[in-house]
Amino acid sequence: MELNINGIQHHVDVEPDTPLLWALRDDLAMTGTKYGCGLAQCGACTVLVDGQAVRSCVTPVEKVAGASITTIEAIEQDDLGKRVVAAWVKHQVPQCGYCQSGQVMAATSLLRQVPHPTDADIDAAMVNLCRCGTYNAIRAAIHDLASGSTDGGA
Amino acid sequence: MTNRLKKIFAVVIPASAVLAAGAAWFVTRLPASSFEKTGSQEEPSAQLVARGEYVSRLTDCVACHSVPGGAAYTGGLKMVTPMGAIFATNITPDRETGIGAYTLADFDRALRSGVAKDGHRLYPAMPYPSYAKLSDDDVKALYAYFMKGVPAVHQENRESTIPWPLNMRWPLAFWNVVFAPSDVYRPDTSKDAQWNRGAYLVEGAGHCGACHTPRSLAFNEKGTDSHSAAFVSGALIDGWFAPSLRNDPNTGLGRWSEDDIFRFLKTGRNDHAVVFGSMTEAFNNSTQFFSDDDLRAVAHYLKSLPGNAQRDGTPWKYEPTQAAVVQPAGRQGIPGAQTYMAKCSFCHGTDGRGQGQWVPPLAGAASSLVPDSSSSINVTLNGSGRVVAAGVPDSYRMPSYREQLSDGEIADVLTFIRSSWGNRQPPVAKGDVKKLREQTVPASSSPVILKTR
Numbered sequence: 030m031e032l033n034i035n036g037i038q039h040h041v042d043v044e045p046d047t048p049l050l051w052a053l054r055d056d057l058a059m060t061g062t063k064y065g066c067g068l069a070q071c072g073a074c075t076v077l078v079d080g081q082a083v084r085s086c087v088t089p090v091e092k093v094a095g096a097s098i099t100t101i102e103a104i105e106q107d108d109l110g111k112r113v114v115a116a117w118v119k120h121q122v123p124q125c126g127y128c129q130s131g132q133v134m135a136a137t138s139l140l141r142q143v144p145h146p147t148d149a150d151i152d153a154a155m156v157n158l159c160r161c162g163t164y165n166a167i168r169a170a171i172h173d174l175a176s177g178s179t180d181g182g183a
Numbered sequence: 184m185t186n187r188l189k190k191i192f193a194v195v196i197p198a199s200a201v202l203a204a205g206a207a208w209f210v211t212r213l214p215a216s217s218f219e220k221t222g223s224q225e226e227p228s229a230q231l232v233a234r235g236e237y238v239s240r241l242t243d244c245v246a247c248h249s250v251p252g253g254a255a256y257t258g259g260l261k262m263v264t265p266m267g268a269i270f271a272t273n274i275t276p277d278r279e280t281g282i283g284a285y286t287l288a289d290f291d292r293a294l295r296s297g298v299a300k301d302g303h304r305l306y307p308a309m310p311y312p313s314y315a316k317l318s319d320d321d322v323k324a325l326y327a328y329f330m331k332g333v334p335a336v337h338q339e340n341r342e343s344t345i346p347w348p349l350n351m352r353w354p355l356a357f358w359n360v361v362f363a364p365s366d367v368y369r370p371d372t373s374k375d376a377q378w379n380r381g382a383y384l385v386e387g388a389g390h391c392g393a394c395h396t397p398r399s400l401a402f403n404e405k406g407t408d409s410h411s412a413a414f415v416s417g418a419l420i421d422g423w424f425a426p427s428l429r430n431d432p433n434t435g436l437g438r439w440s441e442d443d444i445f446r447f448l449k450t451g452r453n454d455h456a457v458v459f460g461s462m463t464e465a466f467n468n469s470t471q472f473f474s475d476d477d478l479r480a481v482a483h484y485l486k487s488l489p490g491n492a493q494r495d496g497t498p499w500k501y502e503p504t505q506a507a508v509v510q511p512a513g514r515q516g517i518p519g520a521q522t523y524m525a526k527c528s529f530c531h532g533t534d535g536r537g538q539g540q541w542v543p544p545l546a547g548a549a550s551s552l553v554p555d556s557s558s559s560i561n562v563t564l565n566g567s568g569r570v571v572a573a574g575v576p577d578s579y580r581m582p583s584y585r586e587q588l589s590d591g592e593i594a595d596v597l598t599f600i601r602s603s604w605g606n607r608q609p610p611v612a613k614g615d616v617k618k619l620r621e622q623t624v625p626a627s628s629s630p631v632i633l634k635t636r
Contacts, residue, residue, distance in 0.1 A: 046541050046578045068582045069529040084529040087579055089541045143511060153511035156525040 030090050034059070035103030045091035049083075050074045052090050053100060061101040061130050065158075072157030075131035076100050082138035101130035110137045112174055120170040124161035131157050136171055145175045210304075210353035214296040214365075216288040217319050227327035235328025236635050238321045241388040241477070242314065243469035245633040247271040255633050256329075257281075257338040262308050263421075264402075267345035269306055277335040290326045295367075297359060304355035307363070312407060316368035316387030332635070362403035371409075374487075381484025382409060384477055385428075389469070391415055394425040394461060409488060416491065417553065422623050423460040424558045426549040431490035432498040433552040444482035448473065450540075451570045451577075457543040459567040459581065460558060463626075467571050468633045499547045502605040504534055519599030522592055527600070530579065535604040542579055546604030556611045559597045560619045563588070568626040583625040590616040 032039045032052065041047075041056045048067075053059045053076070062085060065073030069084040076085045077099040104110035113136050123129040132155070139146055139154040146154070151168055159167070227235075239245070248271045250259040260271040276283040282290065282300075289300040297311035298304060305311060317325075343350060359365075368387050370379040385391045386408050395415040396404040406414035417427035417434055427435030436444060439455055446453045448470040451463075458466040473481070507513030507520075514520035524533065527545075531537050535546035545551050550558040566583035569576055584593065594613040601608035 048578060068580070070526075070582065087530045087538075087542070089538055089578070091541070092538050139511065147512065149515060150511040153515055153521055153524070 030094055032090065032094060032098060033096065034098045035100060035106070036097075041090065043090060046089045048086050049076070049088040049090050049093055049098070050085040053085060059100055059102055063127055063130060065128065065131075070158070071128065072131045072135060073128045075134040075157060077134055077138060080138065080141060082135050099134075101133060104133060104137065107137070109140055113137050113140065113170075116170040116174045120166050120173065122163050122166040122170055124163055128157060128159045128161075129163075132159065132163075132167055136167070136174075140171070140174060146171060210356035211302045213302060214292055214298055216291040216296075218286075218288040218291050218323070221287050227331055231324050231327040232332045233328075235324035235326065236332055237472075237474075238317075238325045238388065239328055239635075240469055240472035241321075241384060242317075242325065242390070243465060244274065245468050245631065246464050247308075248274050249631050249633070251627055251629055251631050254334070254336045254338070256333055257336045258340060259338075264306075264308075264345070266349045267343055269308060269343040269345065270341040271308075272340045273336065273338050274329060275333050275336045275338075276330050277337050280337050280339050281335060282329065283335055285326075287323065287326050290329070291322050294322060294325070296365065297355070297363065304352040304359070306352075306355070307358070307402065310390035310393045312363040312404065313387055313390035313392060315364050315366065316383065318367055318383075321388065358401065358403070362401065364407050377480045377483050378487060380477065381480035381482070384473070384481050385415070385484055389481070391428060394418065394420050394423075395428050409484075412489075412491060415485075415488065416494070419555055419557055421461065422557055422561050422619055424550070424553055424555040425461070426553060426558075427490070427495075428485050429488040429490045430486065431495035433495045433547075434549050435490055435495065436485055437490050437495070437498075438547075439486075441479070441482040441486050444485055445475075445478050446540075448478050448481065449475070451572045452540045452543070454537075454540050455544070456548060457540075457567075458570055459562050463568040463570055464630065467568075467630055471572060496552075496607075499552055500605050501536075501546055502603075504603065508603075509533060517599065519592075519595035519597070522588065522596040523599050526584065526588070527596065530581075535600070538579075545600050546606065551601050551606040552608065554608060556597060556601065556608070556615060557619065559601065560593065560611065560616050561623055563593050563597060564616070564620055565623055565625045569628050569630050571630065571632055580628075585620065585625060590614075590620065 030041050030043055032041055039057055041052045043052055043056060050062060050064060053062050054064065062076055063073040064086065065071035067086050069087040072084065074084055074086040075082050078093050078096050099107065105114055113133055117123065117133060135155055135157050143150050151171055155167060245255060247260050248256045248258050253259055256275045258271040258273045261268050273281040275281040278284050285300055292298045293305065295311060295315045295317060297307065297309060368383045392404050392407060392415055395418060396406055397413060397416060397418040399405055405411065408414060415428040418425050429435045430437045432438050443453045443455060447456065451458045451466045451471065508517060508524065514524055530542045531545050535544060537544035562581055564583065564585045567581040569580065590613045593616045594611045597611040600606065601611065
């Protein structure tokens, strides 16, 4: 199976129904993407496939062969992604950090779709779970990004 | 007393006595078996036991005669009827609590006529009206397997909770006269051998009609073979709507090819659907063990059953997701859309089309197109059971949303699903969700998996 991850072509020797998350973590040792629930419920495993936030734990590799996959390891190669990470640092969003690679991917996807999201947009799109309850910090960071005050170099 | 009255009594009383005696004999008699003349049993060959094991996969005895955590074939499965609960029995060869004392003829009477060794009538929860079609050879092989291939386990049967007088079994003798076919499968000479094999498997051994054929007030299946338009036309059973297996494009197999049916029964999945509800059990222990030839015969036969356009409605056609649903702000005005995007779309797709054979589509799925919403509600509340194909557990499974979503949220999201992408069903009622929530339990992730070797 050929997978295009972060702009690099990778060959993985897995069954077609293998979850993308296993291919990333076990076969390619890209452990930035986290395993949370395995049932698409929490969002810790969120990656971008052709710019869309998907839950890699429920995505068969067969479905994404040929697509452009972006993981947390390369999110800062993307201008918007770089700004999101900077805002996350500025607002000191992560606490334990386990869900945060997924949160960053979800926020990047939201801001790409809706550059100036309202609170309602954030509620609708940011459905990833955070056990530490960093939701308010996430909201503040996204608003900050939307207002344009956080740039990549912050 | 006048002479006339005396004369009447002289006729009526003996006549009634004769009738009563006749009825008493009839309701307790042992029906005929082709094996009555079979004398003391010789040791069955290993080949016959192996053949019987295969037949037991076709007949799926384990589905009802086992419970999770229990030994195979020791019974105990609870089946709820409007009169009370009944429990499947121990059919291991234990002499006291199982069927170890059964002769081949006794076994045959239970299997094909619904009469136990002591003469009591079985409830037709036991699909003997279907097994009646089994060939003598298959009955003999099955007997050999249950006597020699299944370990004996001493385990008492559980009494039913049906109160007297409803628990009397003898009226079933009359039920059998009216409703239970009593003849082995007779090939239809106008059809080819593959079709006939398929009919034998679907109508007889596989007893597909037990779930998929609607029942009338007397609990009999409304049709028992291909001559009836009601046969496997879809039915509500135990909180699931078992869909039509006829050529109905929406609610049946109309859009499936023979190969699609073959793959579904062999691997548990195809691009149209993945097994769920009670079908998971039928797949886990039965259909995947059918030989390829037998599965192809089943597919060939099912594709010959005509659909019913009036019942099925206008054939479904895919329509894209409304643009507003994809917009975070837009979907908040559409009931159920936000729940769909947050809880369902990551697996079933924002387009409702699932992920190939791995995650089933909701767009155009029989469960989304059938007017009865039970299966949609049930699988959302309780998730799906573990599908174990060729010994390997599934990678993706529907989780239970019982604890996460309220009755209203489930009704809304299912209303959204059942009215999107060309699906056109009326709103799902909150009360129906509430009712099923009370009647059902979450699917088990430790299913009964029968290992025969």
